[in-house]
Amino acid sequence: DGGITQSPKYLFRKEGQNVTLSCEQNLNHDAMYWYRQDPGQGLRLIYYSQIVNDFQKGDIAEGYSVSREKKESFPLTVTSAQKNPTAFYLCASTLDRNTEAFFGQGTRLTVV
Amino acid sequence: EDQVTQSPEALRLQEGESSSLNCSYTVSGLRGLFWYRQDPGKGPEFLFTLYSAGEEKEKERLKATLTKKESFLHITAPKPEDSATYLCAVRGLIQGAQKLVFGQGTRLTINP
Numbered sequence: 622d623g624g625i626t627q628s629p630k631y632l633f634r635k636e637g638q639n640v641t642l643s644c645e646q647n648l649n650h651d652a653m654y655w656y657r658q659d660p661g662q663g664l665r666l667i668y669y670s671q672i673v674n675d676f677q678k679g680d681i682a683e684g685y686s687v688s689r690e691k692k693e694s695f696p697l698t699v700t701s702a703q704k705n706p707t708a709f710y711l712c713a714s715t716l717d718r719n720t721e722a723f724f725g726q727g728t729r730l731t732v733v
Numbered sequence: 734e735d736q737v738t739q740s741p742e743a744l745r746l747q748e749g750e751s752s753s754l755n756c757s758y759t760v761s762g763l764r765g766l767f768w769y770r771q772d773p774g775k776g777p778e779f780l781f782t783l784y785s786a787g788e789e790k791e792k793e794r795l796k797a798t799l800t801k802k803e804s805f806l807h808i809t810a811p812k813p814e815d816s817a818t819y820l821c822a823v824r825g826l827i828q829g830a831q832k833l834v835f836g837q838g839t840r841l842t843i844n845p
Contacts, residue, residue: 627776654833663737663820663835664777679832711776713833721767722822722833724776 623648627712627725634699634706634732642697642728644712653695654713654722657681664711670695671718699730707732735760735825739836746811746843754806754839756821764824766804768797771818771838780806780819811843 625646634640646653652671656664666679670689684703689695695714699706709729713722738757746752758766765784769777781790783799790797794815796807806819818838825834 625776656835661742661837663837664822666832666834669832713776718824719764721765721779721782723779724769726776727774729774 625712625714625723625725627710627728629728630726632728632730634730636732637701639698639700640730642699642710642712642730644695644697644725645693646695646712646714646723647693648714648716648723649692650714650716650723651692652715652717653689654715655679655685655687655695655697656711656713658709658711658727667697667710706730735823735832735834737821737823737834737836739819739821739839741839742837743840744842746808746841748812748843748845749810751807751809751811753808754819754821754841756804756806756836757802758804758821758823758836759802760823760825760834762826764826766799767822767824767833768804768806769820769822771820773818777820808841811841813843813845816841816843 628643654669655667668687670676686698712725715722736759740755768780771777781797786801798805818840820838822833822835
């Protein structure tokens with residue numbers, strides 16, 4: 622079945638550590654996105670990539686980094702510079718500029 | 734700046750009691766308005782895409798409509814399994830790129 626796989630589902634991190642969230646899609650979609658969701662708030666865009674080896678900052682990119690070396694993969698690294706990293710992280714992809722986004726099941730990151 | 738505002742924040746209905754959720758938006762060059770359903774701890778599930786004012790889409794008990802400034806998600810004779818958070822998003826053209834901007838969602842509860 623085609624879809625977007627995020628792993629792990631739950632992640633715990635100590636303060637001061639970097640952590641990488643995985644996102645893989647087998648939908649052959651060109652564009653991929655990372656969003657952050659906090660309770661009572663809408664999804665906020667962290668980074669997006671429209672083609673391989675190219676990505677752009679979203680609205681809240683500070684403290685995060687990404688790479689897009691393969692069409693299928695768009696990992697997100699939460700660095701120690703991110704001041705409030707505890708959140709629900711969602712990865713999404715779109716076939717092209719005009720179609721809907723499909724989401725993974727999310728990774729819940731907790732800083733302990 | 735593109736903005737999406739959803740109302741109400743939360744809505745509690747009795748089973749069979751029809752109602753509507755509102756999504757007001759401002760966007761530079763609408764490239765689509767999207768409705769999603771999100772269950773707790775899960776990623777958003779795509780429902781509808783609307784592209785132009787006057788357009789309507791239906792799926793089971795849900796009907797989405799679009800004007801130049803807002804969209805409505807009408808829920809007819811809802812059932813408890815329709816309980817979820819409903820998210821609205823718009824895609825606009827920003828500096829040559831297209832990004833999805835989300836509202837904060839409406840949390841819908843259907844009591845049996």
